[in-house]
Amino acid sequence: LVEKWEKGKMRLLWDNKKRRNEALDCLVYAYAALRVSVQRWQLDLAVLAKSREEETTRPTLKELAAKLSGGVNGYSR
Numbered sequence: 001l002v003e004k005w006e007k008g009k010m011r012l013l014w015d016n017k018k019r020r021n022e023a024l025d026c027l028v029y030a031y032a033a034l035r036v037s038v039q040r041w042q043l044d045l046a047v048l049a050k051s052r053e054e055e056t057t058r059p060t061l062k063e064l065a066a067k068l069s070g071g072v073n074g075y076s077r
Contacts, residue, residue, distance in 0.1 A: 002015040037043045059067075 001012045004011050004013055038045070
């Protein structure tokens with residue numbers, strides 16, 4: 001941050017020293033898109049997060065053992 005005085009008031013400004021920062025730009029755009037989605041379509045983030053947790057299913061221990069044993073397509077008979 002750089003302190004600059006304008007009209008008798010100090011302002012703090014970001015000085016990137018002529019460097020580009022695409023990662024920060026992408027983060028800001030993604031955050032803006034999220035806020036628009038929440039406002040426009042009444043998106044409930046808690047419900048969305050819970051549904052994503054339910055979608056992810058883990059393979060059973062039997063399925064993992066079959067994959068590790070090297071059967072056909074990872075599964076043995």
